[in-house]
Ligand SMILES: NC(=O)N[C@@H](CC(=O)O)C(=O)O
């Protein structure tokens with residue numbers, strides 16, 4: 451039996467939701483991951499340090515007994531966000547990053563930023579104090595094709611912003627294109643990217659071929675195969691600027707399986723099994739630790755976890771549930787469409 455031991459991983463982009471959903475999903479993360487950056491797109495969103503403090507307490511309360519897990523909180527940037535509140539949240543250690551959602555770009559983003567100009571005072575303060583900005587990097591202009599939204603965002607929003615505020619640390623979240631990968635690689639400093647588990651595995655065919663498959667729909671939407679290959683190459687390269695952000699985003703099945711289904715894929719439960727499979731396929735199992743456990747903390751200025759996890763490869767496929775039951779309803783689990791043989795065993 452083959453096995454590898456790595457430092458305990460962290461998830462640098464996670465949706466835990468709230469209430470019954472939070473209670474239903476948190477163990478799938480806290481069982482394996484030591485820390486996660488918690489996305490603030492609740493309804494209503496987490497916009498102030500006080501909101502983040504209260505949300506953090508709800509997360510810790512939902513944590514199963516015996517699980518050691520640290521939620522790293524973010525604030526949802528609006529055109530009215532107070533620079534002082536952000537700075538205080540950062541200083542107290544409660545806030546790890548601020549999240550930019552262009553208005554209308556994704557789930558619960560209608561309160562996001564329409565006019566970047568209005569966000570500049572906050573962003574200037576963040577640059578001053580070294581607080582990272584996490585971006586959902588897609589434009590929402592109706593004229594732009596949904597498959598081009600990330601590339602156009604880089605040219606029309608991200609690059610101008612980084613030229614204006616070169617000291618601002620930016621995480622390009624859930625990179626889905628070779629354009630994104632190239633842009634990050636070309637940057638001299640202050641830019642990194644998170645990559646999801648599912649974008650290493652699916653391309654857009656998964657959503658559209660043989661019938662429409664809502665459980666493969668997320669935002670940014672999966673792109674062509676050449677983009678998936680670019681993401682894979684970056685993830686397994688060991689390059690410190692790329693790290694895991696699962697973007698595990700649970701929605702109950704009735705909200706996925708309908709005429710206007712929500713965007714989001716639930717991968718918390720089988721992410722490490724999927725990643726071990728991908729890294730083995732790429733002949734890069736020795737770099738899984740960099741991607742899942744080392745590069746993220748280095749970027750966020752934190753120490754890597756001291757604890758270790760072991761993954762082992764077994765002959766029989768590992769059984770993951772097709773869906774999990776939560777108090778909010780059933781949530782379908784990401785199906786990588788190949789059998790998984792790797793499993794976290796300790
Ligand atoms: N990724 C998704 O498809 N959905 C996320 C939002 C996001 O990260 O864009 C969600 O909150 O459901």
Ligand SMILES: [Zn+2]
Nearest residue numbers: 556586669670
């Ligand atoms: Zn997003």
Ligand SMILES: [Zn+2]
Nearest residue numbers: 465489697699
């Ligand atoms: Zn997300």
